[in-house]
Amino acid sequence: xxxxxxxxxxxxxxxxxxxxxxxxxxxxxxxxxxxxxxxxxxxxxxxxxxxxxxxxxxxxxxxxxxxxxxxxxxxxxxxxxxxxxxxxxxxxxxxxxxxxxxxxxxxxxxxxxxxxxxxxxxxxxxxxxxxxxxxxxxxxxxxxxxxxxxxxxxxxxxxxxxxxxxxxxxxxxxxxxxxxxxxxxxxxxxxxxxx
Numbered sequence: 066x067x068x069x070x071x072x073x074x075x076x077x078x079x080x081x082x083x084x085x086x087x088x089x090x091x092x093x094x095x096x097x098x099x100x101x102x103x104x105x106x107x108x109x110x111x112x113x114x115x116x117x118x119x120x121x122x123x124x125x126x127x128x129x130x131x132x133x134x135x136x137x138x139x140x141x142x143x144x145x146x147x148x149x150x151x152x153x154x155x156x157x158x159x160x161x162x163x164x165x166x167x168x169x170x171x172x173x174x175x176x177x178x179x180x181x182x183x184x185x186x187x188x189x190x191x192x193x194x195x196x197x198x199x200x201x202x203x204x205x206x207x208x209x210x211x212x213x214x215x216x217x218x219x220x221x222x223x224x225x226x227x228x229x230x231x232x233x234x235x236x237x238x239x240x241x242x243x244x245x246x247x248x249x250x251x252x253x254x255x256x257x258x259x260x
Contacts, residue, residue, distance in 0.1 A: 089167045089168070097174075098176050102123055127182045128185050138156070149248075150244075151241070153248075157240040157241055184218060187225070191214060217248055221248075
């Protein structure tokens with residue numbers, strides 16, 4: 066019984082990889098907003114039902130892809146005691162190194178949907194990482210956390226997009242410093258245990 070589950074899990078993982086790769090390839094020549102699920106399914110070689118078994122819509126593909134790219138930082142974050150500024154620097158370094166050219170091209174097209182997806186990915190990553198900074202569970206449920214979280218995500222999202230549009234002219238270190246300065250007041254609500 067165990068083996069079929071492993072095979073199914075492996076197949077689902079492979080299907081997701083094929084679907085993600087197909088979307089990124091399509092984005093090389095088309096604006097994200099104009100790409101259809103039908104095109105993704107054809108390019109990936111999976112059945113439409115396989116697509117919907119793995120993703121509710123095409124947006125979820127990019128959200129998961131970006132979260133995965135950002136979460137590649139997690140082992141490093143767990144190993145090193147990082148300051149908030151170091152965390153931001155690491156995020157900018159990862160973005161510059163890991164962003165696929167097709168996503169960068171779509172950012173340059175000023176596709177609003179792409180910007181929303183980046184925002185949602187950044188929000189998801191911050192929500193996932195908050196526990197590493199010792200926030201109490203009751204704080205996480207507070208009203209202030211919600212607003213602080215969205216504000217923090219908005220600032221980082223805006224900086225990532227603008228930095229991409231500026232062809233990464235500033236160093237990740239300088240962007241980390243800027244992000245830290247711009248979000249200093251948010252930290253009082255979002256990361257009180259660090260301050």
